[in-house]
Amino acid sequence: MNTEIKNLLRPHILTIKPYQSARQEFVNDGRSMILLDANENPFDSGVNRYPDPFQWDLKRAIARHKNVEPDQLFLSNGSDELIAQLIQLFCNPSKDAVLIAPPTFGMYAVAASIHDVAVKKVPLTRDFQLDVDGLLAATDAQTKLLFIPTPNNPTGQHFSKEKLRKLAENFIGILVVDEAYIEFSDEPSMIPWINEFPRLVVCQTFSKAQGMAGIRLGMAFAQPDLIACLNRIKFPYNINVLTQQSALAVLEDQQRISEEITTLLHEKERLKKALIDCSFVQKCYPSDANFFLIRVDDAQKRYQEFLKAGIVVRNTSKYLYCENTLRITVGTPKENQALLTLLKK
Ligand SMILES: Cc1ncc(COP(=O)(O)O)c(C=O)c1O
Incomplete structure (x- = not known):
C-alpha cells in the first residue's frame, strides 16, 4: 500500500473485513455449475442471479476503451455514490474537511454534510477560474479531499492543465478531478495522469455524453492501491445486472x-x-x-x-x-x- 494513501485513509479502513459474497468463495474454472450457494430463485428471468460484485466483464471493456488496466478502475452507482465513498474513505466525521471551489457541482458539499464532514470553500475568481494559490493556502492536514469538476458545472468552462498540474503536484490530500462532461470538451482527459500522481482520482460518468443517466454508472480512475480501498467499502452488489448489460451495450455503440x-x-x-x-x-x-x-x-x-x-x-x-x-x-x-x-x- 502506498504510504501517502495509507496516511490519508481513515485508520479503520484497513482493518475492515469486507463482505465475502457467495461467488467469491470458489474459483470458477469455466465449467457450468449448479448454483445453490446464494439463496436465489433458480428459475431464469435474466436477473434472478446476483451481479458480479467486481463487474469484471464491464471493467475489462471500459479499461480497453479508456486505455487503463481494469484494476485502475472502480465503478459506482453514479458519480454521486463515488463522491460519498471517497468521503467515507478519507474523512473522519466532525474532524476532517473537503475543499471545493464555488460555484461548483452541489453534491460535493451535500455528501460531505451527510457524513458530518466540514466543507471549506475557496471561490473561483470572478471570471470563473481556479484560485490555485488560495486553494493551497486553505489546505491543512485535515483537508483530505479537493473536488474539482472540469469542465465545471454550472459554469461550463474547463480549467487549465497548468493550474490542475500545480494542484496535483502540491495539494497534500486527494485531488478528485470530476470529468463528467469531458466528452464534450476539446481538452484531453486527465486519466493518463493517474500513473504519475498516486493521490489523483479522475471521475467520469455514463450519465452525460454516453446518454445513460438512467442506469446510474460512475467511474473512478486511480492507482490500484486507492481503487482497492474503494473496493473494501462498497456494498457487495452496487452495480446491478441491467446496468452492467446496458453499459456493455453502449460501449459497443460508440459510433x-x-x-x-x-x-x-x-x-x-x-x-x-x-x-x-x-x-x-x-x-x-x-x-x-x-x-x-x-x-x-x-x-x-x-x-x-x-x-x-x-x-x-x-x-x-x-x-x-x-x-x-x-x-x-x-x-x-x-x-x-x-x-x-x-x-x-
Ligand atoms: C460535475 C458533475 N459531476 C457528477 C455529476 C453526477 O453524475 P452521476 O449522474 O454519474 O451521478 C454531475 C451531474 O450533473 C455533474 O455535473
Whole structure:
C-alpha cells in the first residue's frame, strides 16, 4: 500500500473485513455449475442471479476503451455514490474537511454534510477560474479531499492543465478531478495522469455524453492501491445486472455516441449565436460542456417565461457569483428549435 494513501485513509479502513459474497468463495474454472450457494430463485428471468460484485466483464471493456488496466478502475452507482465513498474513505466525521471551489457541482458539499464532514470553500475568481494559490493556502492536514469538476458545472468552462498540474503536484490530500462532461470538451482527459500522481482520482460518468443517466454508472480512475480501498467499502452488489448489460451495450455503440456528440456540439453553436443575439441575455459564458450558463436581465422572470412555454431550464442564481443566471442544456435539434422560436418572440 502506498504510504501517502495509507496516511490519508481513515485508520479503520484497513482493518475492515469486507463482505465475502457467495461467488467469491470458489474459483470458477469455466465449467457450468449448479448454483445453490446464494439463496436465489433458480428459475431464469435474466436477473434472478446476483451481479458480479467486481463487474469484471464491464471493467475489462471500459479499461480497453479508456486505455487503463481494469484494476485502475472502480465503478459506482453514479458519480454521486463515488463522491460519498471517497468521503467515507478519507474523512473522519466532525474532524476532517473537503475543499471545493464555488460555484461548483452541489453534491460535493451535500455528501460531505451527510457524513458530518466540514466543507471549506475557496471561490473561483470572478471570471470563473481556479484560485490555485488560495486553494493551497486553505489546505491543512485535515483537508483530505479537493473536488474539482472540469469542465465545471454550472459554469461550463474547463480549467487549465497548468493550474490542475500545480494542484496535483502540491495539494497534500486527494485531488478528485470530476470529468463528467469531458466528452464534450476539446481538452484531453486527465486519466493518463493517474500513473504519475498516486493521490489523483479522475471521475467520469455514463450519465452525460454516453446518454445513460438512467442506469446510474460512475467511474473512478486511480492507482490500484486507492481503487482497492474503494473496493473494501462498497456494498457487495452496487452495480446491478441491467446496468452492467446496458453499459456493455453502449460501449459497443460508440459510433452512435460520437455522432450524437457531434450533433450536440453543432447545436450548441447554433444556440450560442441565438442567445448572444437575444435582447435579455447579457452574457453567454464560454462552455466546454453540453450546456450554457447565461446571465440575463431577470432570471426568475425569464425562468417563468420558459416554463410557461413548456421549456424547463435551471435557474442557477443561487450559486456564488451567478446572480441572474440560467443554465440551459443543449437538447435535440427539435427541442432547440422550440427554444429558438421562443427566444425570437
Ligand atoms: C460535475 C458533475 N459531476 C457528477 C455529476 C453526477 O453524475 P452521476 O449522474 O454519474 O451521478 C454531475 C451531474 O450533473 C455533474 O455535473
